[in-house]
Amino acid sequence: MSHDLDPRTGLRETLPIVFSYFGICFAIGVIAQTNGFSLWLVLLLSLFVYAGSVQFIIIGMLASHTPILAIFGAAFLVNARIILMSLTVAPHFEEPKLWKNILMGSLLTDETFALAMNKANYTGSKLTFRWFYPAEVPPYLMMICASFAGAWLGRYIPNPESLGLDFAIIAMFIGLVYLQINADRTIDRRLQLLLVGLVLLFIYFGMIFIPANLLILVVTLVGCPLGVVLKHVFF
Amino acid sequence: MSSFEYTLITIIGCGLITWLSRVLPFILLKKMTLSPAVREFLSFVPIVIMSALWFSNLFTQDLGHLPQLNLENCLASVPTLISAIISKNLLVIVTVGIVSLALIRLI
Numbered sequence: 591m592s593h594d595l596d597p598r599t600g601l602r603e604t605l606p607i608v609f610s611y612f613g614i615c616f617a618i619g620v621i622a623q624t625n626g627f628s629l630w631l632v633l634l635l636s637l638f639v640y641a642g643s644v645q646f647i648i649i650g651m652l653a654s655h656t657p658i659l660a661i662f663g664a665a666f667l668v669n670a671r672i673i674l675m676s677l678t679v680a681p682h683f684e685e686p687k688l689w690k691n692i693l694m695g696s697l698l699t700d701e702t703f704a705l706a707m708n709k710a711n712y713t714g715s716k717l718t719f720r721w722f723y724p725a726e727v728p729p730y731l732m733m734i735c736a737s738f739a740g741a742w743l744g745r746y747i748p749n750p751e752s753l754g755l756d757f758a759i760i761a762m763f764i765g766l767v768y769l770q771i772n773a774d775r776t777i778d779r780r781l782q783l784l785l786v787g788l789v790l791l792f793i794y795f796g797m798i799f800i801p802a803n804l805l806i807l808v809v810t811l812v813g814c815p816l817g818v819v820l821k822h823v824f825f
Numbered sequence: 826m827s828s829f830e831y832t833l834i835t836i837i838g839c840g841l842i843t844w845l846s847r848v849l850p851f852i853l854l855k856k857m858t859l860s861p862a863v864r865e866f867l868s869f870v871p872i873v874i875m876s877a878l879w880f881s882n883l884f885t886q887d888l889g890h891l892p893q894l895n896l897e898n899c900l901a902s903v904p905t906l907i908s909a910i911i912s913k914n915l916l917v918i919v920t921v922g923i924v925s926l927a928l929i930r931l932i
Contacts, residue, residue: 606915613923631832638840648839658835665839669846671874676850678867681859688852695851696844700878707871754927760898761905761922763879768909770872777868785869786876793880797892806877810870813877817869818862 591712591769600724603709607701607729610762613755615733618645619740620747625653632741636734640697643668643803645737664803671807675703682710682717690719697726701759704766711773777817778825785817901926 592599615636622632627649639645644665651661676698685691705725710717771782792809800808859867883899884892901922908921 606919609916610919627832631829631836634833635836638836639843641843644839644843648835652832652835658831658838661835662838662842665842666846669843672843673846673850674867674870675874676847677854677859678870680851680854681864683851686855688855691851691855692848695848698847700874704871704875754901754923754925754930757898757901757905757922757926758919760879760882760902761919762915763875763882764902764905764922765909765915765918767872767875767879768906769913769915770875772913774872777872782872785872789873789876790880793877794884794892797881797884797886798888798890801888802881802886806874806881809877810873813873814866814869817873818865821865 591709591773593712595713595716595718595721597720597724600721601728603705604702604725604728606762606765607705607725608732610701610758611729611732612736613753613758614642615736616740616744617756618642618649619737619742620744621646621740622649622737623741623744625649627741629738629741633734633738636737640730640733641669641672641699642733647803667807668803671810672698672700672703674807674810675700679703679706679717682706682715683719683722684716685719687719690723694719694722694726697723697730699729701762702726702729704763704770708766708769708773711770711775777821781817781821781825784820785813788816789813897926897929900929 591603618636619632622635622645623629627635635645635648639648647664647668648661651664676695679698680691680695683691683694685694702722702725706717706722709721767786771779771786774782789809792812793805796805796809879902883895883902885895886892904925905918905922909918912918
């Protein structure tokens, strides 16, 4: 990752995200189609709901005839972690124009958030619209195209899983966790490693009681204050 | 209400919820600043969320019981992590990850 904050750098640095969205969004298209979504509904779904986890919830809950308010509630709970991410990344931009803030916020995802926070480690914690927006648009376009392609071509592919594409997103988080620990100088490296270990334990035991989608939010709400306490007591 | 309308309303409603969760913090933080305590809390968000997203994929959930190891994803994580340490390049890491899982499924 470079120190530059120009549009070209943004386009280049977002390539891994674009690449990894192909697999997951193609899969969403296939799943939507097999659950009775028409091509146009899949297109609407990806245009309006730019969040893979929320799309999965909509498809799954509509298929099981869940009441609409329950679907909204689930969508809100899954999005709650994005509120935390948005709060975390927004102060790095000193962007005076409201519409630019709205544009950037609209296309924030787990992955573009993680990219931006990694980038902040290399730029003295400053981020710009010129860099970030060009990094956000290609993944959005890829999501729309890939889910449309998935809904269209899905029926001809016997076993899309065998290609290993669904691992792309996980691989990216592995890379981002490593790069984050490697580059973030504001938190002691041993503390970061300790926290990662604790998160592993929380996820493992939390899975007994809490549905995985919600668990990520719960672990974040427990892990962050724990990090603050550990930092003040031991580091 | 037809099932098409029902689906449409669900999509639009969830879209609005999704959009507002991302955009409101950007708008609000233009008007106000966060206290140092909140900022310190938020400084831990990246590492905690990123590792939580990774680890939640290493297990298969079975509510009421301990989760099972997702062996495929665990095994594929090893070469992926090694490639991260060696290359420090996301595109390389993603490629190694996909190829690793495809090979594991082939065997």
